[in-house]
Amino acid sequence: MSIDEEGGIIAEWRIAAFALEIDVDPEGGFSYTVRRDGIRLRGGRSQTPLRKMIRDVSAVVALANPNWRSLFQHASARTAR
Known part of the structure; x- marks a missing residue:
């Protein structure tokens, strides 16, 4: 994720040969x-x-x-300890 020059947000996911990009402008349009x-x-x-x-x-x-989810520790798992 990054912020573009106009103050919007760009999110990009890459999976093998595929890429999904979502652009959200400052007004919330996408x-x-x-x-x-x-x-x-x-x-x-x-x-x-x-x-x-x-x-x-x-x-x-x-x-x-x-098992990709195991790469990320969820906040709920941290507080449950």
């Missing part, structure tokens, strides 16, 4: 782009396909590394 090997496959400004895309990306990550 757009997303999906690329494979650097070639744009799809994109838009609607929440419904974006939500599906995030589910699809999550499924690809789970297949590639089913």
Whole structure:
């Protein structure tokens, strides 16, 4: 994640040959782009396909590394000790 020159936020995830980029402008509007090997496959400004895309990306990550969550310690796990 990073802040762009206009004060918006850019979030990008890369999984194997795929990339999902979400751009949020300072007013809260957003757009997303999906690329494979650097070639744009799809994109838009609607929440419904974006939500599906995030589910699809999550499924690809789970297949590639089913234990990825173990890389991150959740705050709830830290406070439960």
